[in-house]
């Protein structure tokens with residue numbers, strides 16, 4: 074011990090470390106967005122080097138193709154918008170749950186059951202109810218289905234302290250199995266194992282065009298939800314309760330907040346919004362239902378929620394970025410005969426830089442001063 | 449013995465953002481000496497010592513160990529220099545034994561468990577510790593855990609020990625024992641730095657006292673030349689009066705009447721056994737007892753946060769209408785909805801009384817955010833209240849929306865006490881209200897409690913400092929192992945009497961509980 078101590082101290086003559094890290098005070102908002110923008114720019118440069126070194130293709134062309142893939146035509150733009158809205162909507166659903174530190178990994182399942190409820194309404198009630206009534210029934214039933222899916226794990230957690238991460242995750246598999254069952258039940262044509270487009274002729278239960286645009290209604294609904302959720306979390310009593318419960322359950326009890334009730338209530342809301350995403354997916358875009366209706370977005374949305382720090386307005390930007398990367402990646406994969414992995418590398422690099430930029434926003438690095446002066 | 453300098457800190461400066469935690473501080477720590485580091489809350493004591501233990505790195509200035517300039521970048525570097533620090537929050541693994549915790553992170557011969565056990569025994573013998581190396585940490589009391597932390601740094605060969613507020617969590621007996629150990633270390637030629645807010649401890653244990661004020665180094669004085677008064681004045685920088693008044697009780701009325709309060713833990717252990725007492729309005733009722741003998745459960749039962757056994761009755765009598773209501777079975781929200789303003793300053797400030805990640809404004813709303821009919825939470829009033837408390841209690845914070853966990857301990861407590869008093873309570877319960885607070889702030893808190901008493905509030909004060917209990921409280925209830933072991937008159941009781949009642953359970957029935 075003694076000898077070890079001596080050798081170390083002998084080695085450690087006075088020398089200031091090369092760089093140190095210190096926490097920053099709050100940074101001006103403008104500057105922090107500047108840093109984020111710089112990070113995106115830097116990531117594009119790094120990606121360019123990577124692209125060139127493995128494919129010897131002109132990176133600018135590759136980026137051009139990516140842009141083309143996402144925004145190349147009116148139709149592509151609207152598909153990008155539609156998918157952005159769908160991802161954003163799940164992000165909105167996750168925001169209250171995550172803010173409460175309730176790890177809802179089950180958005181995928183909640184979206185699916187919402188979708189099933191919607192499809193069922195379209196199939197069984199499409200020819201029976203007038204349009205407005207059909208829409209009310211679809212909205213209510215999809216919300217209820219999602220809310221139920223979300224609230225069951227919350228109820229168990231508040232009653233018996235079960236782990237919500239595992240529970241919500243497992244609820245996904247239940248939802249997938251139910252979907253498979255429904256697909257088999259509703260398959261059309263018989264034996265195809267697809268549900269096919271529902272009500273192709275009557276278009277009963279399809280979103281109407283708004284301002285002559287097919288997906289405008291999706292945009293309106295989701296943006297309204299985003300603003301609504303932002304206000305709900307920031308300014309309402311419920312939102313305050315969610316923050317307190319998320320920070321410390323003990324403090325919540327001290328304040329007289331019924332923690333179990335807040336869990337269940339918040340997950341009802343979270344699940345309902347996720348269910349509504351299923352409604353939008355079925356009624357407002359695909360007009361069919363399959364186990365891929367959620368398409369993994371329930372998980373991607375977790376990244377969206379975290380990167381946006383549960384701020385639903387910031388989520389708009391991040392959803393758009395992720396969907397843009399997805400579309401762009403698909404485009405270069407098909408256009409240049411690159412496989413998926415090349416495009417995923419680019420996505421990875423860009424995300425890495427964006428997440429990494431948060432470090433520079435929160436911390437600052439102090440470099441060693443002139444060594445001469447120190448000694 | 450010639451006293452050599454163990455550590456010299458020269459012109460040390462450290463900033464956290466805009467906060468200047470240390471500015472140009474220079475102190476010497478000598479071998480074979482106990483140095484007290486004294487200063488108000490937030491004066492930079494912990495920060496200064498953390499630069500020796502490798503937690504922080506100074507922005508400017510130099511550190512010499514045994515005359516040699518060193519750079520301490522990590523706790524390992526600190527150990528290599530022979531510096532060991534015992535932090536306020538213990539860093540032990542609960543499921544490990546004492547010995548396993550000691551060798552954790554070491555390599556080679558030092559990590560050999562058998563070796564370690566015998567060396568731990570040697571260390572215990574040399575300095576007068578009592579410690580069973582095979583005891584699991586989760587079975588240890590706070591004071592045992594602290595002992596283990598000390599052994600841990602001694603095992604790593606530390607010659608310079610830094611203790612950050614070690615006595616804040618100890619009983620007077622445990623404190624005395626700790627001081628004996630520290631004196632043994634001093635005799636063995638080690639250098640000891642101790643941070644404490646209790647001036648009589650400073651006077652009894654240390655050789656010299658170094659004083660910081662708002663991050664600046666003020667002076668170092670020999671303890672022999674210092675008095676409580678002189679130290680307090682150096683800390684604060686102006687004359688202050690250090691006496692606690694006890695205004696006479698005016699017109700006391702029964703406010704809280706506890707009968708047969710029994711609380712069992714989940715394993716069926718009786719934490720409180722048939723407690724009965726009354727708390728009157730316009731009076732401060734002190735509660736004394738060694739740590740963990742039921743104070744927490746007692747207060748939480750009244751606050752509606754603790755499940756109590758059948759047969760318990762807690763009656764609240766409103767001071768104006770004299771209508772009595774039963775509190776048992778009500779949660780804090782229901783109690784408030786009955787129109788009872790019951791304020792509670794819990795022991796765990798950031799884990800229960802406040803939300804650490806929120807600013808002062810949002811913390812002000814914690815208990816009355818439901819006000820108003822709209823679904824929206826109203827933040828205008830809370831903001832005004834936050835500003836008011838910040839001004840009146842001199843809360844040092846960069847802004848009322850800065851998360852309160854970034855404030856120093858004393859300021860966190862001011863925020864909590866300020867909020868609870870602002871609620872215009874009829875009952876005010878405080879648990880260890882001045883733990884970790886500097887003397888100036890402590891007296892501010894005593895003053896606030898007295899103000900409440902004069903306003904006719906029933907104040908219940910759970911405290912650990914017997915001198916303060918005796919000076920402040922009108923009656924003192926002594927708890928021992930979950931029983932009421934006596935209720936004494938504050939003006940006539942003695943320290944010895946209370947100390948006796950705290951540790952020796954009276955025979956059933958002989959306690960003269962009123």
Ligand SMILES: Nc1ncnc2c1ncn2[C@@H]1O[C@H](COP(=O)(O)OP(=O)(O)OP(=O)(O)O)[C@@H](O)[C@H]1O
Nearest residue numbers: 464469488489490491492493494495855856857858
């Ligand atoms: N990690 C940190 N980040 C930002 N500010 C800090 C940090 N640590 C300490 N401070 C600030 O630096 C100042 C000195 O804090 P420090 O903890 O050293 O005080 P202290 O003298 O130990 O006080 P106390 O008696 O309350 O323990 C305070 O104003 C505190 O708010």
Ligand SMILES: [Mg+2]
Nearest residue numbers: 493494495612
């Ligand atoms: Mg400190």
